[in-house]
Amino acid sequence: MRDGFLLVLSGPSGVGKGTVCEALLDKRKDIKYSISATTRKKRPQEKNGENYYFLSLDEFKDKIDDGEFIEYAKVHGNYYGTPKSYVVDKIAEGDIVILEIDVQGALQVKENYPGAVYIFLLPPDMKELRSRIEKRATEDEETINLRMNNAKNELSFIDKYDYAVINDEIEKTVKKIECIIEAEKLKVTNIQGVKL
Amino acid sequence: MRDGFLLVLSGPSGVGKGTVCEALLDKRKDIKYSISATTRKKRPQEKNGENYYFLSLDEFKDKIDDGEFIEYAKVHGNYYGTPKSYVVDKIAEGDIVILEIDVQGALQVKENYPGAVYIFLLPPDMKELRSRIEKRATEDEETINLRMNNAKNELSFIDKYDYAVINDEIEKTVKKIECIIEAEKLKVTNIQGVKL
Incomplete structure (x- = not known):
């Protein structure tokens, strides 16, 4: 059996990463969700070990020291990280x-x-992005402005990504990402031991 | 508007390139068929300017000298070439x-x-490939053997290709190639002037 691969779905805050990710996971059994760890406060609907592993600052720092993250970062004042073992x-x-x-x-x-x-997920436009961030309604005006400025800066890194997908309609976005997955599986560099 | 691209659908003789190509062209308006020129004899059902441009040896060699082909080759004793202007x-x-x-x-x-x-189109297996070549029934035993040996040799060049698609069922093959097209369109390197 050939190896799977790591699919990184990224983009600015408010672009809809979470919704797209959930829709992909609902649709396909061959995709597994990498649950991140974070020190930020749990939102009311979130569950520990499902949306995130919610850790204390000390717990998080211990894991950093033990090399247990494939990445971690401090964003908006909180730590976020990806535990390595599950992914591998x-x-x-x-x-x-x-x-x-x-x-x-x-x-x-x-x-x-x-x-x-x-994959870089793009908003249809910046007004739409602001509207989405505001609808989330868990942040104050200052935080919203900070997220908008971050988003503008983040867009400049798009050329570090393989694919760019505009998230205008969720069904279309999911189909596009499924095509990317299918195409990646068909790459000659990803095929091991084609039998004839 | 962004540029289109050249999609090279290749693989051994008898793998079903022609059938897959026709199915793709039937299904999608945004794909145009690049008609090749050849010096080989027209088969009964073929039409000049539709399947191929059928040229005399002299006509073909003049076009080579004028640089009018993006590629040409002598295969099984006949010349085949791709006129440049249409593609560009x-x-x-x-x-x-x-x-x-x-x-x-x-x-x-x-x-x-x-x-x-x-894209390299693969046969499900070599027995299937021989069966397909024999079914075409326009060639004698010696030609069939020559094509089989060529096919085995050609398979060694698969690593020069971007994608490998096993042509087991035509509908599946077409869907896979459509996914490759979609994914290629979503590549960051192919996106010009994303507007936000």
Whole structure:
């Protein structure tokens, strides 16, 4: 059996990474979600070990020291990180592991995993992005402005990614990402031992 | 508007390049067929200017001298070539030009057009390939054996291609190639002037 691969789904805050990721996971059994660890506060609907592993600052720092993250970063004052073992195990089993992650994290992953597949999710336009961030309604005006400025800066890193997908309609976005997965599987460089 | 691209559909004789190519052209308006020129004899059902441009040896050699081919080759004793102007014009108009071509020709195209998308069509197995070549029933036993040996040799060039698609069922094959096209369109390197 051939190895799976790491699919990094990234883009600015508010672009819809979470929704797209959930829709992909609902649709396909061969995609596994890489659950991140974070020190940020749990939102009301979130569950520990499902949306995130919610860790204390000390717990998080211990894991950094032990090299247990494939990436970690401090964003908006909180730590976020990706535990290494799950990703490595699932890829070895032939699964596609999806990593839903901000741009800063994705760039860090790329330093260590250049062979992963990097998708940048784009908003249809910046007004739409602001509207989405505002609808989330868990942040104050200052935080919203900070996220908008971050988003503008993050867009400049798009050329570090393999693919860019405009997230205008969720069904279309999911189909596009499924095509990217299919095409990646068909790459000659990813095929081992074609039998004839 | 972004440029289109050249899609090179290649693989051993008898693998089903022609059938796959026709199915793709039937299904999608954004794919244009690059009609080759050849000095080989017209088969009963073929039409000049539709399947091929059928040229005399002298006509063909004049076009070689005038640099009017993006590739040409002598295969099984006949010349085959791809007229340049049509391909260049259609790509500039944003179309995908599909080039259905043997392996020798594809490798020659790659020298001049490394940015094209190269797909190697594989038979499910070599017995199936022989059966397909025999069913075509336009060649004698010696020619069939020659084509089988060529096919085995051609398979060794698969690593020069971007994608490998096993042609087991035509509908599946077409869907896979459509995914490759979609993914190629989403590549960051192929996106010009994303507007935000």
